[in-house]
Amino acid sequence: MLDLVPGQTVDVLFRVxxxxxxxxxxxxxxxxxxxxxxxxxxxxxxxxxxxxxxxxVYSLQQWLNxxxxxxxxxxxxxxxxxxxxxxxxxxxxxxLWTDRPWIEVHMAGLSLLMVxxxxxxxxxxxxxxxxxxxxxxxxxxxxxxxxxxxxxxxLDLMNNRLLGVVSAVFGLMPALIGxxxxxxxxxxxxxxxxxxxxxxxxxxxxxxxxSLTINGRIGVNFWTLHALQFGATFDMLLFMRxxxxxxxxxxxxxxxxxxxxxxxxxxxxxxxxxxxxxxxGLNEALATSYRWRPAIGCWRCTCWISMVSSRSMTNSxxxxxxxx
Numbered sequence: 001m002l003d004l005v006p007g008q009t010v011d012v013l014f015r016v017x018x019x020x021x022x023x024x025x026x027x028x029x030x031x032x033x034x035x036x037x038x039x040x041x042x043x044x045x046x047x048x049x050x051x052x053x054x055x056x057v058y059s060l061q062q063w064l065n066x067x068x069x070x071x072x073x074x075x076x077x078x079x080x081x082x083x084x085x086x087x088x089x090x091x092x093x094x095x096l097w098t099d100r101p102w103i104e105v106h107m108a109g110l111s112l113l114m115v116x117x118x119x120x121x122x123x124x125x126x127x128x129x130x131x132x133x134x135x136x137x138x139x140x141x142x143x144x145x146x147x148x149x150x151x152x153x154x155l156d157l158m159n160n161r162l163l164g165v166v167s168a169v170f171g172l173m174p175a176l177i178g179x180x181x182x183x184x185x186x187x188x189x190x191x192x193x194x195x196x197x198x199x200x201x202x203x204x205x206x207x208x209x210x211s212l213t214i215n216g217r218i219g220v221n222f223w224t225l226h227a228l229q230f231g232a233t234f235d236m237l238l239f240m241r242x243x244x245x246x247x248x249x250x251x252x253x254x255x256x257x258x259x260x261x262x263x264x265x266x267x268x269x270x271x272x273x274x275x276x277x278x279x280x281g282l283n284e285a286l287a288t289s290y291r292w293r294p295a296i297g298c299w300r301c302t303c304w305i306s307m308v309s310s311r312s313m314t315n316s317x318x319x320x321x322x323x324x
Contacts, residue, residue: 001031025220044226045089048233052082055236059243066247070125074243076118081232084111088229109153109163116167117146120174122239126192126246127181135177142173171207175200192242199238206231 004010016024029037056078063071086092087107097103124131124139131139149166152158158166178196185193210228212218269280 045091048085048229049082051233052078052236055240070243070246073118073122073125074239077115077122077239078236080111080115080118081236083107084115085229085232087111106154109160110150112167113146113150113153116171116174117143123174123178126242127178130181130184131178138177139174142170146170172204192245195238195242199235203231203235
């Protein structure tokens, strides 16, 4: 709080100590205006983080219920995005890692590298059927390299300048490697490929805006400061749509396979001319008919009498059942 005299010229000096690029937008506001802006910012961050947490809970639940590893990889992408956003806007330092200098210094780089690593695994899992085996291997190797770089950065063996180079070079590799598989899905009319391309384009655009803002190439305002966070939230929503479409497609394939199995079983157990059960079908029916009835302590007996008329070439089955 500064007590400034109206009409008097005042020079305000402050020192910023940072290991890398930092955004320092400075503006003098009256207490009421300052608290109003701060409340609006906290409200926005609460909404965006709540969206991410809801997607995280849903993906973890689906992973536990369906045992589908894609949901686990999607959850990892969400966690990394949330950690980066919370660090960027100071919520992590306020609520999660207060008075933890090491985490505050390393969280941005670690979360940024892990976003690309988890995204590589997610793309490999979703587009596995449309990628060459060498492309799938490249995505896995890329994820391993990014984890290795994160470990090197955590041990202070890599400075922030080198971290920026690594992020710029390897950050877009998951999209570039998976682009051929996404285009193949688009050519087949699969919306999964379209959603991937839209998500990558949006994230690339917002990432460029954020990078230009950090380097002072464009001005600082509400949209440039929040561009990357909006792009990450947009990505998470599109990725959720992708995994839901993938699950729905797998369910349709399973239903078709189940229908074909039932059709083949019906053809094998019935006569092609009369649609009546043949010997195999009768054996299965008898196996279910001869069962013990513990309530009254007796067996249920079903007798099948087959009468075949070779002259008319028709089969008829007369069933007589007795229940004791």
